[in-house]
Amino acid sequence: MPKHNAEHELRQIEQQIASYPQGVGITDLEKALSVAGMVLNRRSLLRRLSVLIESNRIRATGVFKGRVYWPLVPEPAEITEPGESLIPLSEAGHEVRSYVSQPIQRREPVGYKRDLLLSYPQSGPYLDDAIRSHLHQIGRSHQGVLPAGTVARQVMGRLLIDLSWASSYLEGNTYSLLETERLISFGQAAEGKNALETQMILNHKQAIEFLVESADEVGFNRYSILNLHALLSDNLLPNPEACGLLRQIAVGIGGSVYTPLSTPQLLDEYFQRVLDTAAAITDPFEQSFFALVHLSYLQPFEDVNKRVARLTANIPLIGNNLCPLSFIDVPKRAYVEGILGVYELNRIELLRDIFVWGYERSVKRYLSAREELGEPDPFRLKYRSALTEVIRYVVLNPAAGTQEFVNAWTTKQIPEGDRQKFITLVQAELRGLHEGNIARFRLRPAEFKVWQEKA
Template sequence: MTLPNKILVALQGDKALSSREIAERINASWSTVKRHLEVLLESGKIEREKDGRTTRYRQAVATPQLAESTPEWGASAAIPWSAESRALRASLLRPLAMREAVTYQRGLVDGYQPNQSAWLPSAMAASLEVEGRMRGQQPAGTYARKVLEPLLIDLSWSSSRLEGNRYTLLDTERLFRSGVTDGDLDAVMLLNHKAAIEFMVDAVPEYGLNSAVISNLHALLMQDLLADGSALGSIRQTVVNISGTTYFPTQVPSLLEEMFEQVLEKARQVKNPIEAAFFLWVNLAYLQPFEDGNKRTSRLAANIPLMLYNCSPLSFLDVNPQDYALAMMGVYEQRDMAMAADLFAWVYRRSISKYGVMIEAMGVPDPVRLRYRELLNEAINAVVRERMSVGEVVAGLELPEEEKQQFEPLLRGELDILALHNCARYRLTLKQVNAWLDAGRPC
């Protein structure tokens, strides 16, 4: 039985009850009951009466059966919102003056015990891991590399759109082909996302999840978008206020650094990559460790545990900005993750569906190519950037002769298909590749 139905059952009879009496009867927290009572009041299913300073509730006359979904609540109908999410949304849509001003609560992280605590339902996290995980034992980051081209566009566009970026998905594709911003800050935001994702795909398999990787993600995402260049990748020195939520009014840098490191350490310990991704996404946005760009950083960082376990990346495609904002506000104001969990599960299943089809179409990765992945990257850079010949590059490799014979045709094959649309996987810029193409593909 859902919590709203339990409340209605508790209110059966002639006696009106206070919210605390209802909470005791159904063994639920008082604050959660209060949120559900507001929803039931708005729907006309209960009535409120005042007895001096005490507010009491009773069932309305001819109360209809509680509906499991209420389309009028205004959220995206495609997402299967829980009753808890609907109650939270109703609470958050109240005027700001009616909502309680709160400060950052470090207990959210302090009380989290990796592999014991769970912010996502355990069965859901386990199911999503099975659905999203790449078959076979492959090096970390293989999944993300294989879908890198669509991921660059999808994640860059959807994350920027949640920040109010006006570019369409088609505009983003055109921008990535040209690489020209013309001083347009929306274009800068998109190209910064692209650079940050490329960095992440390269850095995470080698360095894992650590503060340097997250800080560099932030620096790349916010390059040329912050007035103070020293703030790029740096823990902020000032207080932030978000809709009545005050973050660290005293000792900002030291406390932020402590909590930042604790968030990353706990995320590293979580064995289920889906739970770890959700934990990172929620906490980096809630902590606000940087001057600006925290939500962008949290969306990209959520992909790090998924990359390490070769699970489908998370692109946040088709997320309604209002749903996203309210899910975050639920965490900021009430430390309630109901909407965030529903949103996360829905959008991750969409990512699994899209990228899983691509992976299946690609077949099993070439083990030879995987073994030489980093060496291949260095060799292609030598040919394109330094204009060395394939023969010179292969001759200089510290490999046995028989392995050089395997490597050379692989290198030539990759150079044959190298173009502007697929150069990101080799950490080459569009300008470098364009110059090499204009020179006639010298190799």
């Protein structure tokens, strides 16, 4: 079946379930779909319901004949998630939240409105001078010029865990922060979790490593964003060929009345417009928030769009050696409501309030981690690229004489006064190389394993 037809059927099923706020059984759902002109056999319908559940577009309770399907709607406004009430909201933010917290049946269906994108920068900036000044003041922890990605590398261990967990949590992943740390640090998958949740977190780890280790090359361009999507969506999409490609099909948004753009040619045009506009912005925080807003709103991929937006929001921060944004402690419901404000009202105020609060939380976490680590070793910083080149060659050429190569390479490339110290550094890195740190040298697990067996 063509994918656009499958998505159309999923959307119809989702809409029928949305009309039953108290839940609906399979028999009544079949009748409602038949009245609407959609006839499916029981097995086909169950398969589509499973897809909707796995993609977090509906939920289900009970088993067998007692199984009931429910729409995903916001909880009543008076019930708050832990920490949610601590986020200070502007008056405009409260207005947005008041609207999007209504049941879905009370909100007006809307489509993609290009004016939100095309009116920028005349409609901007999204972050005013006071906000940008505040974020710069708290986010810059050093003086002087450092190579792109230096600050992120200093807190890499903590960043991998925090951002992988927080971004996955915002997608409904049930891994705890501690379980995420065990998975990333020791490769231990949590018991009782499905493979999709484990894969999601591991994909985040790989994508973050890509952003940090390629900080000199990554930017607001197709190479960066398409490859970021490929890493985040690896082994998670029904159609593996869709990884790293702009979508050619229509998609729906669970729990929202917003219908994204569906014309492939326009998607391509506006995707490029988002990248070009972001690249032209001079302030890294404005770039970050602009990318978060517009990649989420455009939904350029078949799935994993919000994950791409959250990691893309870190590109200008990492490149400018500002404290990264991990989304740690951001309540899921508050974040979803901020995104819904963009989707359904084209209003950014609530998401902006959450963005600023979330960044303040990230700064406190990473500055304390950085203080524990102290300042970076200036010698290692000076020869970072040379060290990566040597380590990569040694691992990728296990048959070559390691010490002979290191000595010869150092004699040719390193000033005489630094040679012995550089050789000592290489030896120390080779002794300490393990599967948890090989990404620093752009090595893959399979390459490391071959070297480990022959070393």
